[in-house]
Amino acid sequence: MAADVHQQIMPLERKFSLQDSPRSPTVLPWDRFSNWLHCACVVTFDLELGQAMELVYPGHVKLTEREKINICYLSFPDSNSGCMGDTKFHFRIRQCPGRKNHILAHDDFNRECPASLQIDNAYYYGYVYFRQTKDKSIRRGYFQKSLVLVSKLPFIPLLEHMVEIMAPEYFDNGEPSLEAACHDIDQWPEPTPGETLNLPLMGSVVQVRIPSRSDKVIGAVQTKTHTVPQIPVNHVLQSIHETDLFSAFQPVLQHLQLMWELVLTGEPVVVMASSPTLCANAVQALVSIIWPLKYCSDYRPYFTIHDSEFKEYTTKTQAPPAVILGVTNPFFAKTLQHWPNIVRIGETSGDASPRAVLKLKKSSSLKTLDSKPGVYTRYKPYLSKDKTILKRLSKGIQLKRPVEVQSAMLRRFLLELTQSFMIPLERYMASLMPLQRNISPHKGPPVLKPFNVEEFLKTLDHSGPQLTSGLKGDWIGLYRKFFKCPNFDGWYHFRQKEVNQKLQALHLEALCKEDLVNWVRDKQEVEIVDLVLRLKDKMISAQNNDIPVSMDIVKKLKCHLHSIISSLPEDLQSVLKTHL
Amino acid sequence: MAAGPYNYSYIFKYIIIGDMGVGKSCLLHQFTEKKFMADCPHTIGVEFGTRIIEVSGQKIKLQIWDTAGQERFRAVTRSYYRGAAGALMVYDITRRSTYNHLSSWLTDARNLTNPNTVIFLIGNKSDLEAQRDVTYEEAKQFADENGLMFLECSAKTGENVEEAFLDTARKIYQNIQDGSLDLNAAESGVQHKPSAPRNAINTDQPANKEGCAC
Numbered sequence: 001m002a003a004d005v006h007q008q009i010m011p012l013e014r015k016f017s018l019q020d021s022p023r024s025p026t027v028l029p030w031d032r033f034s035n036w037l038h039c040a041c042v043v044t045f046d047l048e049l050g051q052a053m054e055l056v057y058p059g060h061v062k063l064t065e066r067e068k069i070n071i072c073y074l075s076f077p078d079s080n081s082g083c084m085g086d087t088k089f090h091f092r093i094r095q096c097p098g099r100k101n102h103i104l105a106h107d108d109f110n111r112e113c114p115a116s117l118q119i120d121n122a123y124y125y126g127y128v129y130f131r132q133t134k135d136k137s138i139r140r141g142y143f144q145k146s147l148v149l150v151s152k153l154p155f156i157p158l159l160e161h162m163v164e165i166m167a168p169e170y171f172d173n174g175e176p177s178l179e180a181a182c183h184d185i186d187q188w189p190e191p192t193p194g195e196t197l198n199l200p201l202m203g204s205v206v207q208v209r210i211p212s213r214s215d216k217v218i219g220a221v222q223t224k225t226h227t228v229p230q231i232p233v234n235h236v237l238q239s240i241h242e243t244d245l246f247s248a249f250q251p252v253l254q255h256l257q258l259m260w261e262l263v264l265t266g267e268p269v270v271v272m273a274s275s276p277t278l279c280a281n282a283v284q285a286l287v288s289i290i291w292p293l294k295y296c297s298d299y300r301p302y303f304t305i306h307d308s309e310f311k312e313y314t315t316k317t318q319a320p321p322a323v324i325l326g327v328t329n330p331f332f333a334k335t336l337q338h339w340p341n342i343v344r345i346g347e348t349s350g351d352a353s354p355r356a357v358l359k360l361k362k363s364s365s366l367k368t369l370d371s372k373p374g375v376y377t378r379y380k381p382y383l384s385k386d387k388t389i390l391k392r393l394s395k396g397i398q399l400k401r402p403v404e405v406q407s408a409m410l411r412r413f414l415l416e417l418t419q420s421f422m423i424p425l426e427r428y429m430a431s432l433m434p435l436q437r438n439i440s441p442h443k444g445p446p447v448l449k450p451f452n453v454e455e456f457l458k459t460l461d462h463s464g465p466q467l468t469s470g471l472k473g474d475w476i477g478l479y480r481k482f483f484k485c486p487n488f489d490g491w492y493h494f495r496q497k498e499v500n501q502k503l504q505a506l507h508l509e510a511l512c513k514e515d516l517v518n519w520v521r522d523k524q525e526v527e528i529v530d531l532v533l534r535l536k537d538k539m540i541s542a543q544n545n546d547i548p549v550s551m552d553i554v555k556k557l558k559c560h561l562h563s564i565i566s567s568l569p570e571d572l573q574s575v576l577k578t579h580l
Numbered sequence: 581m582a583a584g585p586y587n588y589s590y591i592f593k594y595i596i597i598g599d600m601g602v603g604k605s606c607l608l609h610q611f612t613e614k615k616f617m618a619d620c621p622h623t624i625g626v627e628f629g630t631r632i633i634e635v636s637g638q639k640i641k642l643q644i645w646d647t648a649g650q651e652r653f654r655a656v657t658r659s660y661y662r663g664a665a666g667a668l669m670v671y672d673i674t675r676r677s678t679y680n681h682l683s684s685w686l687t688d689a690r691n692l693t694n695p696n697t698v699i700f701l702i703g704n705k706s707d708l709e710a711q712r713d714v715t716y717e718e719a720k721q722f723a724d725e726n727g728l729m730f731l732e733c734s735a736k737t738g739e740n741v742e743e744a745f746l747d748t749a750r751k752i753y754q755n756i757q758d759g760s761l762d763l764n765a766a767e768s769g770v771q772h773k774p775s776a777p778r779n780a781i782n783t784d785q786p787a788n789k790e791g792c793a794c
Contacts, residue, residue, distance in 0.1 A: 525663050526593045526770070530643055533628055571659035575626055 030058055033186035035105040038124060038150040039063070040166070040178060043075040045144040051076050054145075057178050063150075064096040066308055067124070073306035075128050075146040077276055078329045086168075087130040088160055089276035090284075091302040092123050094309065105190040106152060111545065112193035114213050115494055116294040117241055119152045126150050127159040128276075129167030145171065147178075153191065156284055158208055158240040165202055177202070204234035211241060238404075241288075245414075246393070246406035248278075248285035251345050251373035253393060256410075258381050260417060261478065262341050263289050266297055266485030267379065268320035270336050272327055273345040276302045279326030282345050286324055290418050296490030299324040305331060322486065346373040382481070383473035389413045420469035421478070422491075427463060428456045429495055434503070441514040445507035448499050451492060453483055505549045508538055512556040517563045528568065532576055535561055588632055588639040592752055592770055594745075595660050597685050598670035599678040600649035603704040606735035607670065608646045611745050616736050623648040626660055633746060635753045642749065661692035665761075665770045666700065666748040671719075673703045673732060674711040679719065686726060696761045698751045702744050703732040 039061040046052040051072040056063060063071070074091040077083045102121070110118045127149040135143040147167035149159055169177040184201050191197070194212035198205050249256060262269055263286050271286070273279035280301035287295045300307070303325045307313075313321055314332075320339045327336070336342070389410070396406045434446035457476055465475050482488050520528050535557060541547045542554050565576050596604045605627065609617040612629045629644040647653070647660050661667075667689045671678040682701070689699055701723045703714065716732060723730035729747060733740040752770065755761035761770065 526591050526643060529593075529628075530591050530641065533630060533643070569659070572662075575659055 030060075030186060032188055032190075033058070033182060034103055035190050036151065036153065036185050036188055037182075038152065040182065041071055041075070041126075041148045041150060042170070042178075043072050043146045043148060045076070045142075047139060055175065055178075057175075057182060066096055067093065069306070070308055071126055071148060071150065073304050074126060074302060075148045076130060076144070078302075078304040078327075083130060083275060084132055087128075087132075087275070087277055088164060089128050089130075089280040089302055090156060090160065091126045091128065091276075091280065092300050093126065093307075095122055095124055097122075103152070109191050109193060109210075112213055114211055114215065114292055115491075116288070116291045117154055117211060118294070119154070121152065124150050124152060125154065125156075125159070127156075127163045129163045131167070131171055147171075155191075155208075155240040156243050158206070158237055161206060161235070161237060162201060165204070169202060206234070207236045208240045211239075242407075242411065243281060243284050243288065244403060244407050245285050245288070245410045246403050248281040248345075249410070252343060252375055253390065255343075255375040256390070256414075257383060257385055257417070258375055258377070258379065259286060259343065260289050260414065261381050261383070262377070262379060263287070263295060263324070264293070264418075264421070264485075264487065265478070265481045266322045266487055267341050268322050268339055269324045269341045269343060270327060270332070270339050271325065271343045271345060272333065274328060276326075276328055278345050279328055282343065283324050283326035286343075289414055290487070291415065293418055293422060293487060294490055294494070295324075296486040297322045297324070301326045303327050305329055305335075340377060341379060342376040344373050344376065381473070382475070382478040383471045386413070386417075386471060417469065417471075420465040420467075420471075421475075421482075423468060424460060424464050425456070425491075428459055429499075431459075433499065436506070439503070439506050439510050441507075441510045445500075445503045447503065448496055453480075501547055504538075504541070504547045505553075508542065508547060508549055508557065509553055511535075511538075512553055512560065516560050517567055520564050520567060525568075525572065528564065529572075529576070532561065532564060535564075588641040590638065590640045590753075590756075590770055592640055592642050592665045592749060593663055594642055594644040594666040594668060594748065595664045596644065596646050596668045596670060597660075597689065598649055598702075599672070599675075599681050599685075600651075602649065602670045602672040602675075602678050603735045604649060604668075604670050605646050607668070607702065607704060607733065607741060607744075608644055610735045610738055610741045612644075614738070616738070622650065625653060626657075631745075633749055635746070635749050638753070640749055640753070642745065657688075658692060661689065664693050664697055665752045666698045667693060668700050668702055668744065668748065669728070670702045670704050671714070672705050673714045673719075674705055674708050676713045679703075679714045682722065686728075696755055698748050698755070699726075699728050700744055700748045701728045701730040703730075704735055706732040706739060707734040707736050 040057045041053060041063075042055040042057075043051055044054040053068050053072055070093045074093065077087065106119045106121070128146050129148075130146040131143065133143045134141055147163060147170050149163050149166070151159055153159065166178065166181045169181070181202050185199075188199050189195070189197055191210050193210050194214070196207065196209045198207050246253075249259075252259070259269075261267075269286065271279050271282045273282060283299055283301040287299050298321070300309075300323070303313070304310075304327070313323060313325065314335050316338055320336075325336075392409060393406055396409070429451075432449040432451065434448070438446045457479065460476065460479075465471075516531075520531070523531075538547065539554060539557050539561070542549050542557075565573050568576070596608060598604055600622070605620050605623050606617050608627070608629045609615060609620070612631045623646055625648055627646040629646060630641060631644075632639055632641050634640070645660050645664070647657055669682065669685050669689060671682055673679075686699070689697070701719065703716070703719050719732075720730055722728075729751065731740045731744050731747070733744055735741060752761065756770065
């Protein structure tokens with residue numbers, strides 16, 4: 001009985017959105033562009049100044065000095081690693097505080113997208129295409145330049161694909177090609193979750209599907225029937241957000257579950273690699289290792305000594321922050337040697353011979369980045385290793401199985417592991433739901449019961465991860481560690497908000513069915529005004545999409561409000577009517 | 581936490597009155613949002629603000645009516661005063677004219693509210709000491725002569741703003757406790773939550789054992 005009721009309450013469908021509201025009809029130039037990109041930057045190497053910003057496009061876009069400096073330094077390789085030719089990677093920087101450039105399309109996106117893909121307004125991603133070639137016509141004989149796409153969107157494969165199309169064109173043809181590309185992007189539809197979009201860019205069309213919260217996490221991607229592609233498509237991007245896990249982890253595949261635990265429990269992790277591409281891919285792979293769970297701390301796919309957070313993140317006076325950093329400069333081997341967890345990715349030689357976890361060695365052995373690939377840590381995993389997946393993957397290497405297939409196998413294994421961990425939490429959370437029959441217009445909306453760690457742990461005996469995972473080990477210890485980290489807080493608050501919104505919505509529906517005018521009859525003015533003010537607040541929340549109810553309910557509520565107000569003395573009526 | 585459940589035992593109606601530009605809306609904003617609103621538009625008619633406070637362990641919801649100071653709105657303000665448990669009467673310490681008009685505002689407040697309404701005099705903009713045009717002493721004397729509570733405040737820095745709103749509530753609560761404010765009077769401006777409502781409508785508070793009306 002109780003279980004049925006939970007199921008009635010749990011699904012969070014949004015029945016309407018304000019797409020048709022007055023916010024959309026006037027689309028200004030660059031409005032649609034800014035749904036996708038903040039700007040494109042060209043960073044060059046000036047012999048006098050070092051890295052310098054040559055161009056920001058479109059010209060009206062604002063970046064603070066600090067943001068410009070960060071972008072400049074992060075757009076070039078940090079160490080003398082000889083990135084000859086073309087190099088692609090990405091970074092993430094903090095947006096300087098106090099600037100308001102809120103994009104409504106991003107709010108819409110955040111409401112419907114999977115939690116792990118939500119846009120964090122405090123950060124920008126930079127998607128870099130760096131070119132270094134010999135050029136005798138230039139003093140010192142080298143052409144060194146980067147095109148960087150600055151965006152709030154965490155769609156790594158898509159943005160990398162875009163910069164890969166745009167940068168070579170720009171290097172060959174200069175600013176007009178950038179202008180043309182940005183004009184194309186300014187025609188793109190909003191990134192609406194669940195939609196399949198055809199995005200024209202410089203003469204080709206990229207087809208992407210924007211992931212939605214209602215997607216099944218494992219299994220085939222659903223496509224809406226009405227979004228069958230109509231235009232011939234040059235390039236179908238399999239995923240706009242999933243990166244190649246297998247290649248990123250190949251040198252350290254043996255430590256897969258160790259890394260999963262480190263990320264799950266919010267341990268500080270630094271990734272040391274020989275190139276920005278390798279470290280950025282590895283950091284991004286780490287962040288996504290716990291999907292569908294959202295990694296809630298800061299992470300920097302590529303971090304340099306010039307970064308404005310360098311001091312904050314490398315200080316030895318405090319414990320290392322719970323962040324994931326990707327670095328290439330050998331200097332970090334010394335600066336970050338006190339970090340508890342170091343993942344070293346060597347060159348990808350294709351050789352992934354199994355290595356045991358290396359214990360944290362004496363600092364002398366950590367001075368250079370030439371050290372062997374591996375995970376250097378004192379962390380003792382709580383769970384035993386699943387050897388089957390490693391065997392299957394290494395067989396795949398022998399059989400020369402395509403990396404996409406290897407990655408998909410790996411992702412599936414990780415998803416199942418994360419879900420085995422999360423299902424007991426989701427189940428316990430559902431048991432904290434109030435019953436539908438407790439929702440009454442004569443009472444306030446019921447709230448979720450508080451989360452009790454010990455009570456949760458008691459449920460593990462009969463409905464713990466052992467139901468879906470064969471892994472042995474100290475699951476309880478892992479849960480306890482998880483409860484202390486930001487990933488748990490993030491998950492809990494997200495769920496709590498979702499549930500409370502749903503309860504608010506159900507309560508609002510119950511209120512709509514009630515004869516409020518009759519109730520008001522014998523009440524005092526102060527109390528009636530209080531009711532009017534609160535109904536009004538609720539209506540505003542509903543109209544802002546903070547409470548998921550249908551327009552119909554909002555209309556009914558409006559009617560109620562009008563009839564309540566009409567039953568009041570005339571002078572009060574005029575006062576209250578101006579507030580609707 | 582903001583999303584946390586709340587509950588209150590009383591609603592007190594407040595009005596804020598005084599000349600145009602003395603900072604009524606800014607005081608309200610500072611009290612409800614804890615922020616100074618630099619470019620505040622003229623209030624048209626009335627605006628509402630609410631905040632839940634605690635006095636002697638009791639949760640009290642303040643329902644604050646922020647009125648327009650412009651003369652042309654004065655005629656429509658009768659319903660603003662009706663049932664107010666507290667009136668905050670504001671002048672600007674840097675503009676003597678706003679102080680000189682206090683007696684007219686006080687007449688309205690006395691005529692249009694009940695005898696138990698707590699009237700609190702606020703000299704706003706105390707941060708602008710250099711431009712002071714009304715001394716603390718003379719305003720204090722005016723308040724004493726008329727039986728008003730009094731503080732100088734700054735909506736900009738927040739100085740004494742909490743105190744003015746909370747002291748008013750404490751005084752009203754005290755009047756309830758010692759019986760001088762009759763809750764059953766139709767226009768007391770105070771709504772007590774009955775402990776066993778027959779048919780109460782409640783839009784915000786969680787269900788609780790007391791079962792709150794509204």
